[in-house]
Amino acid sequence: MSLDAFKNRNIGSQNYVPVNIENYPTSGWDKFKQVVKRGVGKELFVGLWVVLREMLKFKIHTVQYPSEVLPIGPRYRAVHKLLRLLESGNERCIGCGLCEKICVADCIRMDTRVDENSRKEVVEYSINLGRCIFCGYCAEVCPELAIVHGSRYENVSEQRAHFVLKDDMLTPIDFLKQQKEFSGFGALSPNADQLVKKTPLAY
Amino acid sequence: MSEIKLTIDGKEIIANDGETILRIARANDIFIPAICYLERCSPTLACRLCLVEADGKQVYSCNAKAKDGMKVLTTTPNIKEERKAIMEVYDVNHPLECGVCDQSGECELQNYTLLEEVNNQRYSIKDTHKPVKNWGFIQYDPALCIVCEKCVTVCKDMIGDSALKTVPRDSEALDKNYKDTMPKDAYAMWNKLNKSLIGTSSGSTLDCTNCGECTSVCPVGALISKDFKYKSNAWELDKVPSTCAHCSVGCQIYYETKHTDISNSEQKIYRVSNESHFTTLCGAGRYGYDFQNNSSTGKDKSALKRAVEAVKNAGTIIFNSQITNEEAFILQKLKNKLGLKLVNNEAYKYAEFFKTYSHVVGKSLYSADLDYIRSCDFIISVGSALKTDSPNSRFAVNNAIKINKGASLYFHPVGDPVMESIKGVLQIKSKPYSEEQILSYILKRFGKNLPDNISKYLLNIDFSDVNFPDNFEATLDGMLKKKSRFGLIIGADLYSSPQAHNLAELVGLIEIYSDFKILLIPSDTNTLGVIKICQLDKSGNGKRIGYNEKADFTISAFGDGDFSVPALNQQEGTFLNIDKRVVPLNVALKFDGFELNDIANEILDEVHENTIDYTVELFNKIEFDKLSNEFSNSGEDLRGYVVNSSNIEKRDVTFHLAQSEKNRIQGKAIYLANPVLQFNKFTAKAHQLQEKGGLYVSPEYAKELSVVDGNNVLVATKNGSLKVSIIIDNKISGNLAILPTFDSNIDSRKLFDGYRFIEAKINKV
Ligand code: SF4
Numbered sequence A: 001m002s003l004d005a006f007k008n009r010n011i012g013s014q015n016y017v018p019v020n021i022e023n024y025p026t027s028g029w030d031k032f033k034q035v036v037k038r039g040v041g042k043e044l045f046v047g048l049w050v051v052l053r054e055m056l057k058f059k060i061h062t063v064q065y066p067s068e069v070l071p072i073g074p075r076y077r078a079v080h081k082l083l084r085l086l087e088s089g090n091e092r093c094i095g096c097g098l099c100e101k102i103c104v105a106d107c108i109r110m111d112t113r114v115d116e117n118s119r120k121e122v123v124e125y126s127i128n129l130g131r132c133i134f135c136g137y138c139a140e141v142c143p144e145l146a147i148v149h150g151s152r153y154e155n156v157s158e159q160r161a162h163f164v165l166k167d168d169m170l171t172p173i174d175f176l177k178q179q180k181e182f183s184g185f186g187a188l189s190p191n192a193d194q195l196v197k198k199t200p201l202a203y
Numbered sequence B: 001m002s003e004i005k006l007t008i009d010g011k012e013i014i015a016n017d018g019e020t021i022l023r024i025a026r027a028n029d030i031f032i033p034a035i036c037y038l039e040r041c042s043p044t045l046a047c048r049l050c051l052v053e054a055d056g057k058q059v060y061s062c063n064a065k066a067k068d069g070m071k072v073l074t075t076t077p078n079i080k081e082e083r084k085a086i087m088e089v090y091d092v093n094h095p096l097e098c099g100v101c102d103q104s105g106e107c108e109l110q111n112y113t114l115l116e117e118v119n120n121q122r123y124s125i126k127d128t129h130k131p132v133k134n135w136g137f138i139q140y141d142p143a144l145c146i147v148c149e150k151c152v153t154v155c156k157d158m159i160g161d162s163a164l165k166t167v168p169r170d171s172e173a174l175d176k177n178y179k180d181t182m183p184k185d186a187y188a189m190w191n192k193l194n195k196s197l198i199g200t201s202s203g204s205t206l207d208c209t210n211c212g213e214c215t216s217v218c219p220v221g222a223l224i225s226k227d228f229k230y231k232s233n234a235w236e237l238d239k240v241p242s243t244c245a246h247c248s249v250g251c252q253i254y255y256e257t258k259h260t261d262i263s264n265s266e267q268k269i270y271r272v273s274n275e276s277h278f279t280t281l282c283g284a285g286r287y288g289y290d291f292q293n294n295s296s297t298g299k300d301k302s303a304l305k306r307a308v309e310a311v312k313n314a315g316t317i318i319f320n321s322q323i324t325n326e327e328a329f330i331l332q333k334l335k336n337k338l339g340l341k342l343v344n345n346e347a348y349k350y351a352e353f354f355k356t357y358s359h360v361v362g363k364s365l366y367s368a369d370l371d372y373i374r375s376c377d378f379i380i381s382v383g384s385a386l387k388t389d390s391p392n393s394r395f396a397v398n399n400a401i402k403i404n405k406g407a408s409l410y411f412h413p414v415g416d417p418v419m420e421s422i423k424g425v426l427q428i429k430s431k432p433y434s435e436e437q438i439l440s441y442i443l444k445r446f447g448k449n450l451p452d453n454i455s456k457y458l459l460n461i462d463f464s465d466v467n468f469p470d471n472f473e474a475t476l477d478g479m480l481k482k483k484s485r486f487g488l489i490i491g492a493d494l495y496s497s498p499q500a501h502n503l504a505e506l507v508g509l510i511e512i513y514s515d516f517k518i519l520l521i522p523s524d525t526n527t528l529g530v531i532k533i534c535q536l537d538k539s540g541n542g543k544r545i546g547y548n549e550k551a552d553f554t555i556s557a558f559g560d561g562d563f564s565v566p567a568l569n570q571q572e573g574t575f576l577n578i579d580k581r582v583v584p585l586n587v588a589l590k591f592d593g594f595e596l597n598d599i600a601n602e603i604l605d606e607v608h609e610n611t612i613d614y615t616v617e618l619f620n621k622i623e624f625d626k627l628s629n630e631f632s633n634s635g636e637d638l639r640g641y642v643v644n645s646s647n648i649e650k651r652d653v654t655f656h657l658a659q660s661e662k663n664r665i666q667g668k669a670i671y672l673a674n675p676v677l678q679f680n681k682f683t684a685k686a687h688q689l690q691e692k693g694g695l696y697v698s699p700e701y702a703k704e705l706s707v708v709d710g711n712n713v714l715v716a717t718k719n720g721s722l723k724v725s726i727i728i729d730n731k732i733s734g735n736l737a738i739l740p741t742f743d744s745n746i747d748s749r750k751l752f753d754g755y756r757f758i759e760a761k762i763n764k765v
């Protein structure tokens, strides 16, 4: 977009209030006069009064973080979650290792083994959040929609390297009902069904 | 071999007559898709991907020989369509389980499906239930198998066990319409594929020598190592090219390493892999990899001081040949500086044998190598339990027989059912101490223009201990028809024989007066290197230092000594292998303690930071870092370098066979050798191979002794006795029992005189 086109964008009709900015003083003396006028004059006290008045009225306009958290869009990429299959409660992650491979910060590690049912089991899974750049590649590459980004963006730790383990990320089994299908970065597009070619079956 | 000229995709190429188009293309960096082709084996012709157009005709390039003036196109629209359809067929009903499959990332099915741009499926057939089979070290998942038959081929053409075969698949017939609508080759391939699966030749379990090579050649995840299953994705592993430390063949291997687990960043070896087109591993090399020394306590200065003092005060260093050239060189330097004796019995015997032989022929090295053996069509093996002493020599014999339509005589007192089962091998169970007779026979039969004194002498030899079968001469004449390349493999029985001197002379004479080229299998990992580098002493005196051997002060890579040094998977260095090639070893796992070089630095007048600083002083004087460890596309061995044989002073044979007294074993004998999969303490330490040794007897011998697995017996020879338990081993036959050396709890050597056979009584206790 050229600068011209950028300036003349069609932004529709909006209720813009033009702000009248008076001419700024240019000489040193004029500037000094303005400071004195605003500081000692009534403008300062006007401001203080407004604050005091609103405080007494208990009319609060800011978000009361941390007791109140704003909802975050599904495409926001915060600390990961590992999801379960809704029907069986089984872990979705099959240990294919694609997330580990694609991770640009090389911060995913996993231990796998053969479980009692001869299936591949992911015994441990960790992400070093100190290295993770929250690019979302892992969620995008995951063929099982197992690793996804959650909305928990608060990361406090004593060291740069700090890890989330499988237990920290995995939906607790009693919260299975509350698990929401992820619709953010890496999720299936709504028209995915139409994009799939059917494989012929001889049945 | 004459040269021919041809063009492939317009590129002019000069090649040897008789080569296949595929090999020529590969050698010239031209890519032709191929799944079922295996270098050094006969073409399987299962996949048909290697279709090319030669002079206007479609041929399978893995099978078709190039001709002079040929014009080859590696792809045409029709071939492209065939290949795509072939890959579609392979994908029919293939489980969508790449996500967990061990092969993912190195899977030929994945690769070619992408390469041929398969993006939808046109064909279908009803799937059947095909349960997974557990075959010892190996697991077979028929659902993943694409029936390329590479596993069958390698086991037959390379290994010689022929333990796998194709078995009928229980499936429906293909839809009739496909015959007319599908590309021709794809249909034919499918038709064949749809009829078979892989099974074992011996009933429901796999009965073989467990080399695991079938898992290595399998292009998909159908044949895998059970131990490795689901432990790591292929791409997470670092491949460290190195050399197997267990026998003198010194196969090229990759140690595949990765961090131990999430919380432990220490490297761990997860598996060993190989370039199956160019090298073939035995089970010891494949599964016996984690023998590292874990007992290091870091750089312990006081321990080093103690070790230095001990070496300075010692009179003798006892060692074995599981040691690098550089370490051997350092030992020799210590000997020069301190006037120590260097004692290594096994290498000493080999050295004496070698010396006698090489002065007879006037050459500093023997004439054959394994490549030569593979190119032979008539091979004789004397004095080696080939299958366990030198597995790759066995593979080479088998390969030569299969590929060159060769034949082989296998002389050994211990029956070997595997050798016996190879068509073309005549096993002759000669008696112990009969090696002289065998070699004399070979000289007599194959020698040309023998000097009078020798032929006169040979006239008087009796061959009664060789146990020739009936009609042997006629059989041999049959075997020798149209044979032109001859190889003679000599094993460790001869080096330790009381008649070693005469035997060595006979071997020399065979080389001089017949068409045979000789391979003297080095009796341990780096015996050849050791004897070329060290001046060994017959015996020692004074205080003894043991380098990987128990002594007054033991320096050990095993972790059980007074001073710990790195094991062979923890250090850099070189071996001189059976092919007379200097091959490099690399560090797969870290060792943070001191090594032999640190002791030497305190004693010698020269100081070297690394052990491999000595490499440049050895053989062809090439630096360690200049040694490559790879094969070229055409299969040329580029590892390290070959040490050339030089002419040395020729001496007349002393040849006093007539005087040599007859050694005989009257009653039953035992043999000093290891079972399949074991070589030494290190293989026995590896987690997959851990086992207890015992007295190995063949099933029929067990019956004769009326013992069963686990029975305790007392084995007594004139030198002492040992209580061991019976292990029934169906990989040997006849009534000669085997006592192993790999188990450090069985001091088997004390029962023997040096020769590998001795008379013994076996009594149940
Ligand atoms: S990509 Fe998904 S299924 Fe694969 S290992 Fe990662 S989280 Fe598990």
Ligand code: SF4
Binding pocket: B094, B095, B096, B097, B098, B099, B101, B102, B103, B104, B105, B107, B108, B109, B110, B144, B220, B221, B222
């Ligand atoms: S064999 Fe290859 S294609 Fe089949 S599941 Fe394994 S990786 Fe995938």
Ligand code: SF4
Binding pocket: B144, B145, B146, B147, B148, B149, B150, B151, B152, B198, B214, B217, B218, B219, B220, B222, B223
């Ligand atoms: S098991 Fe592997 S090597 Fe053997 S036929 Fe099947 S795919 Fe080929």
Ligand code: SF4
Binding pocket: B151, B154, B155, B159, B161, B162, B163, B164, B206, B207, B208, B209, B210, B211, B212, B213, B214, B215
């Ligand atoms: S492990 Fe070796 S000997 Fe056994 S079936 Fe496989 S290739 Fe044959």
Ligand code: FES
Binding pocket: B033, B034, B035, B036, B037, B043, B044, B045, B046, B047, B048, B049, B050, B051, B060, B061, B062, B063
């Ligand atoms: S490679 Fe030639 S048929 Fe498979």
